Amino acid sequence: MTCVDLHCHSTASDGTVPPEDLPALAAKIGLSALALTDHDSTNGLQACETACKGVGIDFVPGIEISADPGPRIDTDGVERRRGTLHILGLFVRHDDSELGKISDRMREARNSRNPAMVEKLQELGVRISYDEVEELANRQGTLIIGRPHIAQVLVAKSYAKSVSDAFTKYLKFGAPAFIRRDYLQPQEAIDAIHHAGGLAIVAHPVQLVMPDPEELEHAIKRLTDMGLDGIETRHSDHTPALVAQYEKLAKQFKLLTSGGSDFHGDRKPVQLGSQQVPREVYERLRDARKS
Structure with a gap:
């Protein structure tokens, strides 16, 4: 069984490898499918898709949307940042009007x-x-x-x-030069991904910073009620124990699973394909999108 990578970035957002060069890297290491999921942008999808066809690997057009995780009010009454909520859209249409509006915003x-x-x-x-x-x-x-x-x-x-x-x-949040950014609400992100024909997958749930399993379960249920389709269980920040925890949550809420390296090129010490995600993960997502 070959492997796939369903989470990577290019120079169309904050990566260091041009989108048209990623497929050659993927083919060189034996990947059979690649998703380009740039931050809040679909600008690199066409170039990456064309290059994927050239090297004979399957392409998954994607996006990674930043959404508002909401504040965390601790027992001392102080508001602290909860963490990062990113939602992957996989198999989205390149030219969808709603995704275009989100990218502009x-x-x-x-x-x-x-x-x-x-x-x-x-x-x-x-x-x-x-x-x-x-x-x-x-x-x-x-x-x-x-x-x-x-x-x-x-x-x-x-x-x-x-x-x-x-x-x-x-x-960072709480540091003297930090300024809050405008984020989409999770429902907006999920709806936009669905409008573009894609699957909405919560990315790297460890970055939500919810060490309490019940709190994380509540968050996943809330997102599922909004229409979430899946969880990125395999990621470069996830330990084997976390992968098992997220696989269990996916099964509990009848969600699909995904996985990827979150490759950014030279910006992060993470290699393309490093998560060794089985091709069957890609196939289940592809078939769910078609059904």
Whole structure:
């Protein structure tokens, strides 16, 4: 049985590999199917699909939509960020109008937030400019500018030791330069994916930061009630114990399962195809989409 990778990124969002080059990498390591799931963008799908046909592997057009996880109010009454809620859309139509509107909305949200965060940094005495952030992103060939690019500039100018350190000092929730971004509500994301003919899959549930199994179960039930189709059980951040937990939740709520590396190229120490997702996972998703 061959393997597939149903979660990866290109320069159409925050990856470092152009979409037209990903299929050759996938074919080289023996993958038989590949999904391109760029953040809030379908811009790379056509190029990736054409290249997949050229190397003889199945292509899954996708997207990864950022949604609002909601706040977490702890017992001390303080609001803290719950975590990250990303919803994958697999087998979506490239040219769907609703996904296009979402991409535009998310791009506008980033375009207003990023310069504002740089302004906050400047107020804190950090001598960087937004031009430097844009120049870095342009050199890397990425079409979407985000906090990681700001973090890299902070590292380059010795304001932080690493990207992680930059987030901790300045950019993460609760840090002095953090600014909230506009997110879709989960129902909006799921509905848009379904409008585009796709399957809605909650990505890397570990990033929801819900160590309490009952809290996570409640969250998955809530998403299932909204029309969620599946859970990404295999991911580079998931331990074997977490994979087993998420497989159990999928069975409990009669959800499909998916898996992928979350490959970003040189930006993350994660290799394409590293999760060794069996082809049968792709086939079940494909058949569910057709039914």
